[in-house]
Amino acid sequence: MNAPAPIQAAAAGDKAAGVNWAEKRYLIVDDFVGVRQLLREALRSLGARHIDQASSGGEAMSMLTRLQYDVVLCDFNLGEGKSGQHVLEEARMRGLLMPSCVWLMVSAEKSVEAVMGAAEHQPDAYLIKPITEGVLLTRLNRAWQRKQVFQEIDHAYLEKDYLRAARLCEEAAARSKLHEIDLLRMRAALLLKAGEAEQARLVYEKVLQERDFNWARTGVGKIRMANGDNEAARQMFQGVIAENRFYLDAYDQLARSLENMGRTQEACDVLERAAKLSPNSVPRQRALGMAALKLGNIALAEKAFRKCLQVGEYSIMKTVDAYFGLARVLGQKSDPKEALLLLAAAQRDFSGNMVDLRCKITEGLVYHESGDYRRARKSGDELEAMLKQERQRPDTPTCLEMATLLFAVGVKEAPAELLCYVVRNNDENTVIHEEVQRIFDKARMAEEGTSLITSARRDASELMNKGVLLWKTNKLDEAVAWMRDARLSLPDNMRILFNSAQILISHLQARGYDEALVNETNEVLMHVDRIAPGQQRFAQLIEQLQKLIPGRMTAQEIEAELTDAMKDDHDKE
Incomplete structure (x- = not known):
């Protein structure tokens, strides 16, 4: 037929x-x-x-x-x-x-x-x-x-070698006018991931000279926001939405720019509009719930968190934050019974010591917010005991929340140590230092808090400087070992993580390829990418590491092979 x-x-x-x-x-x-x-x-x-x-x-x-x-x-x-x-x-x-x-x-x-x-x-x-x-x-x-x-480019992307992938985009765009715009869009996104914001801006502006694409305008807005110009970014995002009310990325970015300017109510309004257009996004419903909870809009927070739980039931994006957020809402509604059922569900659906710890924090906050101060204090005592048993500290937001609860129920020493740990892990982040100071102020420890913050920053700096000194005096084995211990002590300190990766790479360059050290370096850099994506130094170190792997071709070698292949095809014709 x-x-x-x-x-x-x-x-x-x-x-x-x-x-x-x-x-x-x-x-x-x-x-x-x-x-x-x-x-x-x-x-x-x-x-x-x-x-x-x-x-x-x-x-x-x-x-x-x-x-x-x-x-x-x-x-x-x-x-x-x-x-x-x-x-x-x-x-x-x-x-x-x-x-x-x-x-x-x-x-x-x-x-x-x-x-x-x-x-x-x-x-x-x-x-x-x-x-x-x-x-x-x-x-x-x-x-x-x-x-x-995009096949070769995607392979570099999956290896998180964003700079190599960006170069491959540029080369492919020069060869393929049909796909030039798509390749330039991917190149700009890769440069942003690599922390090369200025280069990404140039790509976006090149595209905008040809045609007014919403994604390019949104990209420029993201760069302006990253540079601290939130007002200019806000205007760009609002302009995109005015032209295309279905461009959801612009809503998310607009909400971030407004939140950065302290305009939480406006940010919440933007997220609410976006959630009406596309209500099945777990991250957006979570962000809406958190903003509404911060504003004290309990009805909206409850609606968003319940929707987040509903659409996240079968999603990989399912988040324990929605359980905790809704529990906090119920605590403020003086409904601790349902809140405690939610916390039990969180422990059932999510495993791990950190979840148990966060459940206990939220339990204490629920009791405290619903006025049951006796049970809140009991939760605080249990939390303090759990903290002493934990070998690994929680992430920064959890530490801040835990310290807030412990201070509220009358504990002093444990939350102060937690806040010092937060500062040591974020020794260059002034925004977090200010938040830590506010928690100390609320606990009526303003002067002591200022002194502790200064001391914690000094401790972190001395820990890192010792490793760098060993490296600079060519004591590579000792430097690697020192920074390994430093990472155990401060697992989220960006300066320690980056310098540790650089020292490992220097060891590989000086002593030759070692698979175990390559894997260790990769683990350090992947941890950086999880906790703070889009770092320029991350992309540079990934590129250095990739060059040390046997059989890895450089972008120039790839380009030479492509040129030879094209010449062969031409000769055959």
């Missing part, structure tokens, strides 16, 4: 593009067997032979964990459990998709809520049912061709 004209045309285009669809591996995700069969037949008309199927989000995640797919066709609404949005979100965050993988979101959903929710996680296309074979094959071919341009 002859294929219909649209399919013949698509097949001809695929053949011309040299795509071997038969050898690709496909995954179809849909809860209706009939739809899966229709999509399977459409792919078979391309010659596809390796086609897997999943009937639920959970089954899809299991298959994505085991196998690498070239193409995924995923329905948005998968019934009970994970939705297609959840599957895409988790697959991206867990790095389960190959850089060249094409993801087509397929759905009968036409609502703004559904389309925008899916779009925030950037599928390669969003197809509305019913789908003709011609449309499917045309969109698949278009997405596939585009993804091949």
